[in-house]
Amino acid sequence: MNRGSEPAANGGRGLGSAVDAAFTSLLEESAEDLYENAPCGYLSTLMDGTIAKVNGTLLGWLGRERDEVVGRMSFSDLLTVGGKLYHETHFAPLLHMRGEVNGIALEIRAADGTRMPVLVTSVVKNGDGGEPLLIRTTLTDARDRRSYEAELLRARRAAEEARRQAEADRVRLQSALAVLQQSLLPDTLPDVPGLVTATHYHTASPDRLGGDFYDLFPLGEDRWAFFLGDVSGKGPEAASLTSLARYTLRTAAAYTADPAAVLATLNTALHDRYTSGEPRYCTAVFGVLQPDGDGFDVRVASGGHPPAVITRADGGAEFLDTPGGMLVGILPDAPFVGAHNRLEPGDSLLLYTDGLTEARVGADRGLFGEEALRAFAAEHAGGGPDGIVAALVELLSGFGDGLNDDTALLCLGVPATPDAAAEGKRT
Template sequence: MTGAASDDPAFLYEHAPCGHLSTTPDGMIVRVNDTFLAWTGHARDDLVGRRRFVDLLPVGDRIFHETHYAPTLRMLGAAREIALEIVRADGRRMPVLVTSVLDRDDTGRPVGVRSAVFDVTERRRYEHEVLAAKRRAEASEARAVQLAQTLQQTLIPPTPPRIPGLDVAAAYRPAGDGRHVGGDFYDVFQVAVDDWVVVLGDVQGKGADAAVVTALARYTVRAASVDHHVPSEVLHTLDEVLRRADTDRFCTAVLVRLRRVAGAWRATVASGGHPLPLLRRPGGGARPVGGYGHVLGIVPAATFVDTEVVLGAGDALVLFTDGVTEGRRGTLLYGAERLAEVVDAHRGTAAATTDAILADVMAFQSDDARDDIAVVTVAVG
């Protein structure tokens, strides 16, 4: 189309990229362009002078028209981008956005309404697809969270076992609202008579993938503890398993082997990149025990150190994840010094010490844990 035809106002009106309607103040259609007729399938003679704009709307939109659209137009003189549906000649509905202007004469009396109608069928379809995709994603996330939480419940014993001669307590607090499972885990299990293993670890990351690696770590420790008598050898096995596994997640862990020999408990401690346990003795302050080893699952030739201590009456070992010492209040860290002070101040049962640590680190963070927290306390009765 060239020349006068393309510039002719009548042609531009009739073939505009949007529908045009003109009505009387009470809504009777007096003019309609070809675009609107082509979209809706209505004939011009069936609309002009015969039907009102509101007659082209489904029942729900008619109510909206009378209660919101028309009053807004009368009060403000314009109504912009109103979402409605137009009923086509064949009964199908076409989603539209309508912008209308109320024309007045020199005395201010309404003389007509001019409306531009935009077909938003594709936009509405896209919005529905986006909403459906969002709902599918939310449902998928909910299933993944439920799966991970269910899996983690199998990784953390609900209560530590009863060990004659020892008092054991544990606590676990996930980060944030607790919906997304983290990688902290602990386990306390028996290998033989008067021979027990305590392990506490932290797998990098959160979610179902971290939970899977957590399960692998926990059950590897259980299996390796049967074949190996010192914690360092168990950690070597776990390190090898993680490096060969199809995962890029690493792990830290601290392992304590507890044996009762001639009536006295001997604890052998080894750490794989994990914070060292605190040893508290009667009349003395809590202090770290053991030697650091490499993080598990990263270094090809990792090394680990076994440290043995004899535990007497009143002694206690406190194992914890870095969610305790790295708890934050603004720029302040909870820190190892504050943890030692809490351990020293609560010398009752293992549960009393464990509960005091959890309560204090949560209070320090205003009950908003930014990382998972796990604590295990083993005390000699």
């Protein structure tokens, strides 16, 4: 049974008959009609470029009559000034050399002066003896493509501008954060007769505020207070907590010289401030220095902070242990542990935050640790505070991405020579 005899649904003609009719109509369409009304422009030129044949589609794009074009114009006459130059210097030589050129973007110029982007493909037709006879050229409308490319270009430029703006905003933010971060640290440390000081602050990320802090300030009566700490969290909340901790410690020290009592005051301030909501706390070491002969008497108290390291003039190093000290701000009546020691000429006291000891090092990415720090400090004890901190800064730079937390260093030392002691050198 052929498709023409199949029953049709709803009494209409069958689908097979409709398809047959469409194919019959297509076969009856003349080749000349297909050429004239093709969805692209066709033209044939002599080898010198003179147009010998052109279809209706291209004439419509040009807004010209056939007798204006055939035998009177060359292909290059249809192009813009820039297109003519490209045709003469690149397109035509390449076509004659290869025999074909594919998908070249050009612009044709209509009779009214308007321009139309096209993609041009040309092929040289040869005679039986291989001699070139004519050039067949196809022009495809590229207006939609040009609009698409222009839109892509606009989108890319917009994206690049957004990226530049985001980078500029990031730089401004980092600058503002750096200024704010610096405001949470002393600009300089005061000169303390007979004492050398050295500090360093490493920010793990320039895009966020850190929570490490330190200070050194006079108490009067030939005494000096110092502290170093690390607040919980990062960002604006940490900055607020850091500011509160610094000013509370300085204020409390004006009323008592007992380091444990100073930390107890800070504990009360933090606990009362953050009673509701997420707990906020810090670790801290607070100490008091007082000249004693050719050295300094040192009294400290710690609240959950890593132990300070004392390096000795003979090259040894030991922890100034303060076991049992609670985190500051967690409990309403937290206990804080005090310790007492003495710095002789050539001795140094190193305070640090846990960004240093918790850095990941080695192939196994283990923690650097407190014992490694003690041994490292002993190796550089002869350099005093300046040498110890400089060596630690170099060490930190070698940790790479293993150093993922802020690190603060504060080192106080008694020079081994009287001349250095008189200078009260600081960095």
